[in-house]
Amino acid sequence: xxxxxxxxxxxxxxxxxxxxxxxxxxxxxxxxxxxxxxxxxxxxxxxxxxxxxxxxxxxxxxxxxxxxxxxxxxxxxxxxxxxxxxxxxxxxxxxxxxxxxxxxxxxxxxxxxxxxxxxxxxxxxxxxxxxxxxxxxxxxxxxxxxx
Amino acid sequence: xxxxxxxxxxxxxxxxxxxxxxxxxxxxxxxxxxxxxxxxxxxxxxxxxxxxxxxxxxxxxxxxxxxxxxxxxxxxxxxxxxxxxxxxxxxxxxxxxxxxxxxxxxxxxxxxxxxxxxxxxxxxxxxxxxxxxxxxxxxxxxxxxxxxxxxxxxxxxxxxxxxxxxxxxxxxxxxxxxxxxxxxxxxxxxxxxxxxxxxxxxxxxxxxxxxxxxxxxxxxxxxxxxxxxxxxxxxxxxxxxxxxxxxxxxxxxxxxxxxxxxxxxxxxxxxxxxxxxxxxxxxxxxxxxxxxxxxxxxxxxxxxxxxxxxxxxxxxxxxxxxxxxxxxxxxxxxxxxxxxxxxxxxxxxxxxxxxxxxxxxxxxxxxxxxxxxxxxxxxxxx
Numbered sequence: 318x319x320x321x322x323x324x325x326x327x328x329x330x331x332x333x334x335x336x337x338x339x340x341x342x343x344x345x346x347x348x349x350x351x352x353x354x355x356x357x358x359x360x361x362x363x364x365x366x367x368x369x370x371x372x373x374x375x376x377x378x379x380x381x382x383x384x385x386x387x388x389x390x391x392x393x394x395x396x397x398x399x400x401x402x403x404x405x406x407x408x409x410x411x412x413x414x415x416x417x418x419x420x421x422x423x424x425x426x427x428x429x430x431x432x433x434x435x436x437x438x439x440x441x442x443x444x445x446x447x448x449x450x451x452x453x454x455x456x457x458x459x460x461x462x463x464x
Numbered sequence: 465x466x467x468x469x470x471x472x473x474x475x476x477x478x479x480x481x482x483x484x485x486x487x488x489x490x491x492x493x494x495x496x497x498x499x500x501x502x503x504x505x506x507x508x509x510x511x512x513x514x515x516x517x518x519x520x521x522x523x524x525x526x527x528x529x530x531x532x533x534x535x536x537x538x539x540x541x542x543x544x545x546x547x548x549x550x551x552x553x554x555x556x557x558x559x560x561x562x563x564x565x566x567x568x569x570x571x572x573x574x575x576x577x578x579x580x581x582x583x584x585x586x587x588x589x590x591x592x593x594x595x596x597x598x599x600x601x602x603x604x605x606x607x608x609x610x611x612x613x614x615x616x617x618x619x620x621x622x623x624x625x626x627x628x629x630x631x632x633x634x635x636x637x638x639x640x641x642x643x644x645x646x647x648x649x650x651x652x653x654x655x656x657x658x659x660x661x662x663x664x665x666x667x668x669x670x671x672x673x674x675x676x677x678x679x680x681x682x683x684x685x686x687x688x689x690x691x692x693x694x695x696x697x698x699x700x701x702x703x704x705x706x707x708x709x710x711x712x713x714x715x716x717x718x719x720x721x722x723x724x725x726x727x728x729x730x731x732x733x734x735x736x737x738x739x740x741x742x743x744x745x746x747x748x749x750x751x752x753x754x755x756x757x758x759x760x761x762x763x764x765x766x767x768x769x770x771x772x773x774x775x776x777x778x779x780x781x782x783x784x785x786x787x788x789x790x791x792x793x794x795x796x797x798x799x800x801x802x803x804x805x806x807x808x809x810x811x812x813x814x815x816x817x818x819x820x821x822x823x824x825x826x827x828x829x830x831x832x833x834x835x836x837x838x839x840x841x842x843x844x845x846x
Contacts (some may be wrong), residue, residue: 351724359500361688362612365522366495369605383606394686395501398541411606421541423686438606455606462592462613463502464534464542 343428362391362461372438384437387459398460399436404453411438411455426436495522496567498595498612505618510583514575517593517614521567525597527575528564529575531555532592532613536694538648540680544592554589554618557581564598579618587654588695589618627657627725629693631718634663634703634732640742642833643705645676647718651693657723658690661701666715673714676703691721708779708827708834711738721834740835744770744828752810752841754821760814763839767807777829780808780839789814812841 365388372383389397399413399420412419414437424430438457497520507513519527532544533555547555560577567573577593596611634647645663661678678701680691693699718730740747754762770776778800782792790813798806812819824839 360502361497361499362501363495363497363520363522367608367610369607371605385608390497396686398553419685421685436608451776457608459608459610460544460613461501461554461610462542462544463499463615 360393362395379443382439390431392429401457411440509585520572520728524569526566530594534590536697554591555768627723631730650698656694660721664717674707700827736838744835749839762812773802779827
């Protein structure tokens with residue numbers, strides 16, 4: 318009798334468990350977890366191809382000019398600013414342009430770009446009468462920045 | 465002996481070649497790429513967040529790292545300045561694990577740093593880490609050096625404060641290339657903000673002549689319609705006026721928004737003189753000869769000419785019908801190529817009284833600037 322009872326109760330318990338499980342399945346009560354993966358790519362820039370250069374005199378003019386080509390690769394908005402100081406031993410500061418514009422060039426935002434630009438320098442020596450013959454040097458600095 | 469001389473000259477030749485090679489390599493720039501160029505740090509005061517940046521050498525060379533402060537110029541551009549004694553703020557909170565590096569071609573190096581943010585600090589702060597090649601000196605040419613300014617933008621969680629600013633010196637400037645609305649804008653708050661500025665130009669009758677957007681020169685170069693203005697900084701903003709403007713009293717009304725904050729409207733009244741200047745001052749329209757008729761009507765044709773080596777536009781007044789007179793020009797607007805001619809018809813009717821000579825103000829566009837020139841109607845005997 319006891320054996321019968323224990324078999325019956327086991328069967329009842331098992332049935333109850335099956336019913337609960339099937340009910341739970343029917344209701345879709347499954348534990349679901351999600352996670353989000355983020356990726357941030359930093360702004361980079363690289364400027365290459367520039368070498369020292371000399372300015373040469375334009376025939377019939379007191380102006381000296383020179384220039385060089387450079388490449389700028391970036392994956393967003395950067396600004397390149399060209400600045401310089403006076404030629405050694407003088408008060409003559411060469412004028413700088415990039416791509417015949419101003420001394421500043423900007424790249425587009427949210428775009429990967431690799432472009433060539435022309436850096437030019439010019440110095441007008443009209444009115445400068447007392448410069449001795451010889452070589453004069455200066456330093457051009459190109460600053461690459463995000464703002 | 466001969467063998468000794470031979471060896472010595474070989475050694476000398478080797479040294480000479482080595483020297484010339486080193487001179488050649490010294491004129492070429494060491495080339496690097498740097499990432500990231502902008503480091504955003506959102507933190508609380510009293511913390512010590514770490515950061516890093518990567519340098520990759522495209523060619524071998526030595527770089528040095530220096531901390532620079534930033535200053536916004538009147539044009540809106542940022543200027544990077546070396547530190548001076550007494551400088552405080554973010555520039556003093558930055559420490560780097562090294563102040564330079566020697567890199568081989570293709571080598572990648574990660575440089576680490578830390579911000580030591582003092583407690584009870586507020587606001588938004590900027591500084592730059594300048595990555596630059598060791599200076600190369602040239603005695604006979606323009607030496608080039610490239611430097612990368614890694615900007616650190618620190619925003620402290622405890623920052624409070626409202627954006628506020630003021631607009632001053634609102635006026636119209638007449639330049640060779642055109643007429644511009646200009647003004648100065650000061651960000652009076654301790655936070656940077658994006659400025660949107662718009663000026664309505666109205667004549668004395670309240671008619672809107674043009675709505676002009678003003679931006680800094682820096683924003684203009686980036687083709688942006690908003691200007692970033694850093695804390696406690698004054699920048700110049702400017703906008704081109706495309707429409708012709710009559711001489712007379714003009715009413716300028718400036719609407720400004722800094723971030724989300726709408727600022728108080730600024731109004732000024734100015735007396736504007738658009739008389740032709742420069743090359744345009746030499747332009748002469750022919751005199752139109754009118755004669756008396758029974759019906760007080762005069763219909764005349766005259767030819768306008770372009771004496772310049774660039775295209776010009778001429779715009780004649782709108783047809784007018786009032787108590788005393790009626791007049792119209794046909795066509796009202798023309799574009800003349802260099803050396804070109806065009807015939808214009810002027811019809812006039814005097815409603816009450818006799819016909820009389822008149823001076824019309826005609827708009828002349830030379831390059832992108834509009835000027836006023838006079839067209840005189842005269843009697844035959846004048």
